[in-house]
Amino acid sequence: MRELFFGWYPIIWEEMVYWRRRFWLYLAVYMLSPLIFLLTFGYGVGQRLTMLMPGGVSYLEFLVPGVVALAVFNNGITSVTVRMFYNRLHFKSFEAYRLAPVGNLAVWLGFAVSGTFRGLLAGGIVLGLVLILVPGFACAPAGLLWLVAVAFSCGAFGVFLGLCLRSFDDQTVISEFVIVPMTFLCGTLIPLERLPGALQELVWFLPLTPAAEVLRAGFTGGPVSLPAVELLAGWTVLFFVLGIWRLNCREE
């Protein structure tokens, strides 16, 4: 246990040094796209979408948890993926972890928790924005616990992707084939019920769908669907197994 703690903690420490140096930049960056989503979808187009919403909720009510999920997802994953990509392939500083007496489990955990923190920071910023911009919005305390679970899952996803990247082109592939489709298809900006037939079922194979579902239920204080929780847990375990497998493949 001591080995595990001392292994992952330096990676978090390094992350905290970045935070200290660039906190205001992170704050501005993490605020920008959620703010655009809220203003354009929420207060712009969204004002006219009330009739399309399942269950009769306002679009803004639907949108807020989705934008939080998006912020956690995008930043939790991207922060780790980009850091690992540059550390592995550009600066080569990832080698320092491989040469140190630190196990693969500790390295995995260190980067996954770094991603979790970034996801939580991004999610927290969006929640703060929402409290200012959306009068009457209240977040159930359970929603915060689910936020941590979703952020950890995103961190785990980020580690796996970060270990798979081999070139700058791979980064584009991930952005175009993973991040962008999930942004629009996973029930964050548009209700799943409004997607074309078969797509409604297919999107459940994407990890952001259960994450958004769990957060939406958690924030409103409603019952959280067990299958969504199981899917989220399943994805996290899968990302963990794949991440450890990639770490075990020594780079030649």
Next chain:
Amino acid sequence: MIEIKGLTKNYGNLQAVSDLNLRIEQEEIFGLLGPNGAGKTTTVRMLTMLTRPAAGEAYIAGHEVQRDLARVRHAIGVVPQHMNLDQELTARENLELHGRLYKMPAAERGRRVEELLAFVELGERAGELVGRFSGGMKRRLMIARALMHRPRVLFLDEPTVGLDPQTRRRMWDLVRRMNRDGATILLTTHYIEEADALCHRVGIMDRGRLIALGSPGELKERVGRFVVEGFDGDGATYALFGTREEAVAYAGRTSGGVTIRETTLEDVFIQLTGRRVGE
């Protein structure tokens, strides 16, 4: 201190290192010399567990490299050929991170960071981001980082590649000081004069094989201490002799201008392979 038995590594059909057997003694500076692609870096990567060997085994400070990862990692310090510092941390933070990865207690870590920053003459730049450092400063910081956890064995892979002559000399001084402080050092280089100036013993590698082993003096003795170098119209000619007198006598019988000089490790390499180190 380092024992290598039958170490082999293939990349597809290419045999990068072939059946390498070697023993490096405690507090020795041992140089692996050879051209690019000779297998030097692959050897270091196998010894530092960054690459799995296809066959063979190695022991460092009595621990088997492939089986006893944690102990071996505590025993070794590595300065790779490429820069691998965190560019977004300061010099002090890079050392601090290394100390944390090696579980050094806070007080000892703090002392060691300052001591090593002074050792590599970076004390005044300790708070600057490494991304702003020159190549030589980064190299010195990498050496300081490799020494943080007081390793018994140091691997220096082409430690002076790309450095100007003045910085290279400073690096040599650092290597000698580390060795005086008790470190066993394995360095790879394709700079002949570096191996000559620093190493107690040298192993010459070519195409994945160790083709000669001994002190620089012994290796030169083996091919002849003096060289008569001339030019015959088609290219440079070399003739090696055991004594200066033999070399002078040969030069006297030769028409055209010739130069008599002492043998270098490059002459040894040419004699053994028929090629220059850079070819």
